[in-house]
Every structure is written in C-alpha cells, then in structure tokens.
Amino acid sequence: MKKETKIFFIILIISFLIFNYIEEYKNYIVSEIIDGDTFKTKDGKIIRLIGINAPEIGEKCYQEAKDKLRELIYKKKIRLERDIKNKDDYGRLLRYVYVNDLFINSEMIRLGLAKFEEIGNHLFLWQIL
Numbered sequence: 001m002k003k004e005t006k007i008f009f010i011i012l013i014i015s016f017l018i019f020n021y022i023e024e025y026k027n028y029i030v031s032e033i034i035d036g037d038t039f040k041t042k043d044g045k046i047i048r049l050i051g052i053n054a055p056e057i058g059e060k061c062y063q064e065a066k067d068k069l070r071e072l073i074y075k076k077k078i079r080l081e082r083d084i085k086n087k088d089d090y091g092r093l094l095r096y097v098y099v100n101d102l103f104i105n106s107e108m109i110r111l112g113l114a115k116f117e118e119i120g121n122h123l124f125l126w127q128i129l
Contacts, residue, residue: 027077036065036114038092039073048092049105050083052114065113072104073097 032040036054040046054065080095088094097104108114 026080028080030073030076030078033066033070033074036062036069036108039069041078046092047080047095047097048088048090049108049114050094050096051116051118052105052108053117054108054114061113065108068111068113069104069108072102072107073099078104 028045029042030039031042034040034046035057037049037052038046054069055062076099079098080093081098082093082095085094109116
C-alpha cells in the first residue's frame with residue numbers, strides 16, 4: 001500500500017473515532033416525543049431507540065408508551081450512544097438513550113411498554129436485557 005493511502009486511512013479512522021466520541025459525550029435536549037420509541041432533539045435529530053418496539057398509533061398501550069417516554073426524557077438532557085448501524089430504513093438515528101444513569105431503552109421494556117426487538121447487527125444490544 002502506498003504511503004499516501006495509509007495516511008488517508010489513518011486520518012479516516014481517527015476522524016471516525018473523534019466523531020463518535022463527540023456524539024457519545026454530548027448532551028442533547030429532547031424537544032418532541034413522536035411515539036413510544038421515537039423522538040426529536042432540540043437540534044432536529046430524529047432518534048429511534050435501538051432494540052425496542054413500542055405500540056404504534058391505534059394499537060393498545062400506544063398513548064401510555066408515548067406518555068411514559070415523555071415523562072422520562074422530554075425537555076431533559078440525554079446522552080446518546082450509537083452502535084454498528086447508524087440509521088434505520090426511514091433515516092432515523094438508531095441510538096441507546098440515557099438520562100443520567102437510567103437506560104431508557106431497557107426501562108421501556110421493564111415497564112411493559114415496549115418489546116425487545118432485534119433488528120440488524122448491534123454489538124451492545126444485550127445491554128437491554
């Protein structure tokens with residue numbers, strides 16, 4: 001491999017690591033709850049909680065799941081952590097969500113307001129269980 005190619009890949013890897021570090025340790029504020037597993041941040045990011053599936057509109061417990069997610073994260077500082085897959089088929093960011101030390105993805109399952117759902121490859125999905 002040429003020296004320039006090696007340098008390019010090293011810079012690419014370092015850039016990726018820096019971006020992930022910055023995103024992981026940045027706090028976001030939740031501005032809108034879309035449903036029991038999806039929300040929007042103040043800066044416009046649409047986030048889908050990895051590994052859970054909450055009821056959709058019209059399904060039993062839809063409103064309860066949405067209300068509980070609102071209670072847990074709305075207008076609060078949250079921390080987002082990504083996994084291997086960055087976005088779902090709808091362009092939403094796939095993330096693990098924390099408020100302080102409370103793991104929101106797992107909490108929604110614990111409360112019975114969402115089901116565990118394994119979609120795609122995720123390294124840290126076992127944390128939910």
